[in-house]
Amino acid sequence: MSVHADVARRRVEELLRAHEEQAVRRWAEIAKASPEELGEIYQALLSVLDEGRDDFADVRGLLADLSRSRARAGYAPADTARAVFGLKEALYEVVEADTDGVEAARGFIWFSRLIDDLGLFTFETYADAREKIILDQAEQLLELSTPVVKLWENIVAVPLVGTLDSARTQVVMEKLLQTLVDTGAEHAVIDITGVPAVDTQVAQHLLKTVVAARLMGAECIISGIRPQIAHTIVTLGIEFGDIVTKASLADALAHAFRRSGFQVSGGGGAHVAIRAERV
Amino acid sequence: MQRVPVLKLGDVLIVSIQVDLEDQSVLALQEDLAEAVVAHGAKGVIIDITAVEIVDSFIGRMLATIASMCGMLDAQTVVVGMRPAVAITLVELGLSLNGVRTALNLEKGVALLDHLRSAAS
Structure with missing residues (x-):
């Protein structure tokens, strides 16, 4: 200075x-x-x-x-x-x-x-x-957003919410596969109702998860495909191959039930719900 | 070189891989298994890889090769007990093992073979 x-x-x-x-x-x-x-x-x-x-x-x-x-x-x-x-x-x-x-x-x-x-x-x-x-x-967010829930004996579901990127896919995949090992579930439903958009990359991530689950001996069903998303997927030319896809989680669950030999009775035909009130 | 034992249970052969596989032992296993399938007239082969923690593309291809080889000899192959990390690795390697059946554990593998056989007959 x-x-x-x-x-x-x-x-x-x-x-x-x-x-x-x-x-x-x-x-x-x-x-x-x-x-x-x-x-x-x-x-x-x-x-x-x-x-x-x-x-x-x-x-x-x-x-x-x-x-x-x-x-x-x-x-x-x-x-x-x-x-x-x-x-x-x-x-x-x-x-x-x-x-x-x-x-x-x-x-x-x-x-x-x-x-x-x-x-x-x-x-x-x-x-x-x-x-x-x-x-x-x-x-x-990464921890919170990926729960694996048990729907039924041998059936688990992963409700995905938010955009899928590589990091999240990795977390989801690991968590799902670990749950398969822990519970011995044979059917996994990946519900993408909460995924705002599906592009080739997201589809790639989904496919990887499905194939990994398949390698471990579990069957994956992708559900919650909204009409616009179905349109996008077809327009982009993404092939899901022989992976089962369903419009709603309910359809996927029904499919999983059928595959694991459960029978659901009481459905079929239109029915009217009546609320019985006791006096 | 460690040889992987091939166990016979009824008309099913069980191969439980307990060691880290070297390329040589993998090749030996392929030969042993093909001979055992013919010798025992096995209808099913279960490969248990619960203990396998590390795989490479060679081992991934080996599983596919064994499956198609046993298929030629009329034996269904089921790979059981794959660990999550192994499954992720195989997917990242681009090996989806098409044509190989998988099950979560040995018990489910045996059940799957039974189911396949009853469906075929």
Whole structure:
């Protein structure tokens, strides 16, 4: 650091210390935040400058807290950053009133850069926190969205909801196959009612799952194919080969019943449901 | 080289693979099995791969080859006890083992053979 810059920096430090009360009050006004909270940051900043260190870990820690609490309170990250930038304005008023204008102005440039860094840091903290939430949610979604349910003795179903990508297919496949091992089920129904669109890639994923289940000795039925999806599949020229496909989960269950030798009685023909009321 | 034993149960041959397969033992198994099918006049072959954790394309093809070989000798082949990881690997390798029958475990494999035979007769 050159001698000039050093002198200028010291001048700003002196000003910061001399006009602490005024600066914090003005800063709090500009930032619309509590003077206590900002005073704490101000103190931390001062002590770092006092010791002549370039390590702003304490200040950053406080700013991270500020960023988090403000994010929780519903402030936009830009507001938080703007609040931090407010210190520049507060200090500028002090610098303007200073007698030794040149040194102070030169020091102000240095100080301004420092505050910019710190302001951007709050933004980073905010982005990091957001990123973490998104990652956590993606993970939870992956876990939540793939239940394998037992429909009947030897019949399991996988109701798929949401778009199928490679990662999810992998999870679904592993879970389904493991369930087949655990329960010894011979029929698996993959219900795609909740899958918004089927393209070649999704179809490929479905086929892989079916073939893997077949390799393990279980029969797969794909159900829940909506009219538009049937149209798309045919238009794309996707071949499901000898894989059984049904329009609804009920049809698939009926098919599985037939294949495993169960008989369902009582169906057939139109019937009217009557609600019997006891008096 | 370890040889895989071929067990006879009625007119069904049971091959339980308990070791990690080398290419040599796989080739030996194919020969042994073909001879055993002819010698015993077996009508069904069950290959139990419950203990197999790692497969490659060679072993995948071997299963298909054995199945079609036994088919030529009029014996139905059922592969039983495939682990999920193995099934996924075979699918990723693009081997769907068409023409090979599969069952979840040995018990279901025997039941499947019985069912196939009663359907054929």
